[in-house]
Amino acid sequence: MSENAIIEIEDVSKSFGSVTALSGVDAIIREGEFFSLLGPSGCGKTTLLRLIAGFDEPTGGTVSIAGEPMAGKPANMRPTNMVFQSYAIFPHLSVGENVGYGLKKKKMSRQEIADEVTRALAMVDLAGYGDRAAHELSGGQRQRVALARALVMKPKVVLLDEPLSALDKKLREQMQIELRQLQKQIGITFILVTHDQEEALIMSDRIAVLFEGEIAQLDTPEALYRRPVNKRVASFIGVMNFMPATVTASSDTAMSVNIPSLGQVDLRADQLPEGLNPAAVDTIGVRPEMLTILFDESETAEREAPGEVTSASYCGDMTYYSVLLAQADEPVTISMRNTTGRSILTPGTQVRVGWGHESVVLFD
Amino acid sequence: MLSREGRQGLTLISPPFLYALLLLAAPLAVVVTFSFWSQNYLDLDTTLTLKNYREVWTKPIYRVLILRSLNISMLVTVFTVLLAFPMAYFLSFRVKQNKALWLFLITIPFWTSYLLRIFLWKVILGYNGVLNSALMGAGFIDEPLTFIMYNVTAVVITLAHAWAPFAILPIFVALERIDRSLLEAAEDLGDGPVRRFFRVTLPLAMPGVLASTLLVFIPTVGDFVTPRLVGGKDGLMVANLIQVYFGKANNAPLATALAVSSMLIVTSISVIIFIVGRRIGGRTR
Structure with missing residues (x-):
């Protein structure tokens, strides 16, 4: 072979x-x-x-x-x-x-x-x-x-x-x-x-x-x-945030997906898993480090979504936040590096969550 | 004075300690004391003397009997352990379920008294016994075999049967304790089943083999029932003589001197077996 x-x-x-x-x-x-x-x-x-x-x-x-x-x-x-x-x-x-x-x-x-x-x-x-x-x-x-x-x-x-x-x-x-x-x-x-x-x-x-x-x-x-x-693979390896989603349009080269908690996104076909059936897609996944909390007005991301911090776990080099996005039922986990000048947010803080279309994984 | 823990410890061990003292140390002390006294017809002369030991260590009859006892006992031990090993091996490596049942079955010989088992062998090995009748009936022999009864062979067969469970269990335990991944490692490193057995299984089972050897050897040297019943005149052992001196001959001091002497010899041999066995088991090249 x-x-x-x-x-x-x-x-x-x-x-x-x-x-x-x-x-x-x-x-x-x-x-x-x-x-x-x-x-x-x-x-x-x-x-x-x-x-x-x-x-x-x-x-x-x-x-x-x-x-x-x-x-x-x-x-x-x-x-x-x-x-x-x-x-x-x-x-x-x-x-x-x-x-x-x-x-x-x-x-x-x-x-x-x-x-x-x-x-x-x-x-x-x-x-x-x-x-x-x-x-x-x-x-x-x-x-x-x-x-x-x-x-x-x-x-x-x-x-x-x-x-x-x-x-x-x-x-x-x-x-x-x-x-x-x-x-x-x-x-x-x-x-x-x-x-x-x-x-x-x-x-x-x-x-x-x-x-x-x-x-x-x-x-x-x-x-x-x-x-x-x-x-199953996604949650076995590392941590994955799952969110409900629906495919609104699909072609050979691209796919439009509506994610209620994050927004509408267009994905290229080459970032989709092989053999994925567009009609069966009901969930997307995003890794905790692919989401960022935008700490001040000057920070921007490709996409943004509003949310509220529900809890924070401080781990020395990292802080793991649970953030309830505006249109979601379940909070997502976001990991943030504790760099200079970045304070730990308290539960209840309203935040902007930044994300990008490349970090989205589709699941059926 | 003793600390609180010390007193507690002493209190805790005192029941078994007293028990050991009464049932082991005291009788032994009596035996040893007797061996330094002497018998003057019906009276016991309690002046300390080495007379009995001198007699035991110089007269040829005692040497012959002790050597024969050791000889028979070693034969029995070798036979018993060689037969026990495959049994223990089978039990440990081949039996997957109901090991407890198999262990239970191994104790079957103990269900009848020692004496009955000896008589059983008389029935099997005797002149008109089961074995001879069967062999003659089948036409293998024309007249009954006589070398299987009333001699050393009969003693060895009978004792080997009687002591088999004592030999199987320690070997079984030693085999059970071998980590099976060691055997897989040996196979993985290129050993076939035979090489693996001699390089890993046997060395690791040596503590069990050693225990079996001592467990069979030590008591069989002193056996007197089996040689008396199936040993004939050539199969008599040292314990038979001790029994005679204690009984009919009424010479307890001589009997105890003989007993203590045999005990010392058996102890020395056991220590040698133990040391040699440890060396084989500890390092195999």
């Missing part, structure tokens, strides 16, 4: 008894990309990862790695290595023995193995930790050992099953960036399973969003955030 595809997933489904975990999943994962499977718990993302790893066989469809169908190949025969959610560090082995575990099978001399282990440990910033016992490691270090153990095998694909979920917030944010840099540096394909949308956005080249065993959208982080295909 695709020129540089490393993994091809074709019409894959998986059932456990009467429970369907995956149905009709199609995806192509490209060589050298950081690919994420994102979704709420129980959406089938881990199941899909395990099908790729070879721990489970699909009920239907095929998984191919590097052009080779993987049916009937157990995990030990596949060119993939996994970083487990629990890290699965062998408790009876030292750090070095853990990292070198898979190399024993390959016909390498003791010295070669030792060199590879040293190199892998250095790669994850654990140089000199080889002789430590597994139980002496902190959570973050265990995660690095698990990663080194996978990387040392030089797999075609590294699979990561929520590898950061057990770490505290600071460490997690640091590891997100480190993992991403490491992946770009060594160029091996990474597939990450996560339920944390922010993590997926930060780390990935492309993300597949899964709901109930099906891929809802497969796109780049930016496209997912800016052009979510449906309301």
Whole structure:
């Protein structure tokens, strides 16, 4: 199929008894990309990862790695290595023995193995930790050992099953960036399973969003955030303000939409999701940072709408306002950066809300 | 003086402590004391002496019996643990539902008394027993097998059966405690089922294997009912002699010296098994 595809997933489904975990999943994962499977718990993302790893066989469809169908190949025969959610560090082995575990099978001399282990440990910033016992490691270090153990095998694909979920917030944010840099540096394909949308956005080249065993959208982080295909994806990734709307006119190149709370807007066809049925559109969405509160007379925006502040949440760098627009039933969320000279508005303040036609997303 | 917490702690542990003192320490102290006395026909001579120990450690009969006991006991232990491991493995890895039921079924041998179970084996292994009748009926043999009854083989079979649950449970618990993702990690890193078993499952199950080994080895050295009933004359063990000295021979001091000596030997061997087992379980290369 695709020129540089490393993994091809074709019409894959998986059932456990009467429970369907995956149905009709199609995806192509490209060589050298950081690919994420994102979704709420129980959406089938881990199941899909395990099908790729070879721990489970699909009920239907095929998984191919590097052009080779993987049916009937157990995990030990596949060119993939996994970083487990629990890290699965062998408790009876030292750090070095853990990292070198898979190399024993390959016909390498003791010295070669030792060199590879040293190199892998250095790669994850654990140089000199080889002789430590597994139980002496902190959570973050265990995660690095698990990663080194996978990387040392030089797999075609590294699979990561929520590898950061057990770490505290600071460490997690640091590891997100480190993992991403490491992946770009060594160029091996990474597939990450996560339920944390922010993590997926930060780390990935492309993300597949899964709901109930099906891929809802497969796109780049930016496209997912800016052009979510449906309301569910939109509200799963970031915050989205939904407002009722109706299409008043549509052609091949443009569409006129009436949004009671904001006003009339003309949208170009190229900013609309593919396959959208104009007649079915009943909702638009706008991200909180795409709306602005115009603090004084001199500030202007492409469009404006009147509203009243109902509440304000101060978060240090940002303030999140709830604003009830004049023609709306529900307040919208607006995030404002707390720059110099900008005071926090109190509930009841009448404000002008600025917006632009490019920030509007249509949903059916 | 003791702090308030200290007194509270002592009060809390005192019931089990007293219990242990009365039922473990006191009898042991009596046994040890007796071993330093001597029997003068019907009278007990309470002057302290090492006479009994000298006799136990020099006369060949005792050495032969103790060595045989250890031998039989080790055979039993090896057999029992080797048979228990697959059972525990099956229970832990293959049984998905009703594990409790399976565990319950494993205790079935305990439903009848120890004595009855031994007689059961007499019925199965005996000259005209179930096994011989079946084999002769099927034409595999022309006359009854005699090497399976009234000898060491019979003792080993009977004891291995009796102690099987004690061996299965600790191994089962150790296997249950193995994080299944470790096995997946081993597979992911290229191990087939056999390599994975020897590199991950077995080393991690070693604490259980060790517990089973000690749990079977220690009590079987001192068993005297089984050797008496199915062991014949070659299957007699040290405990049978201790029993005779306590009973008919009326020489409790010698019996206790023999008991304390066996206890020390068993303790030393157990410590060695424990240390060696720990080393194997702790680091596998």
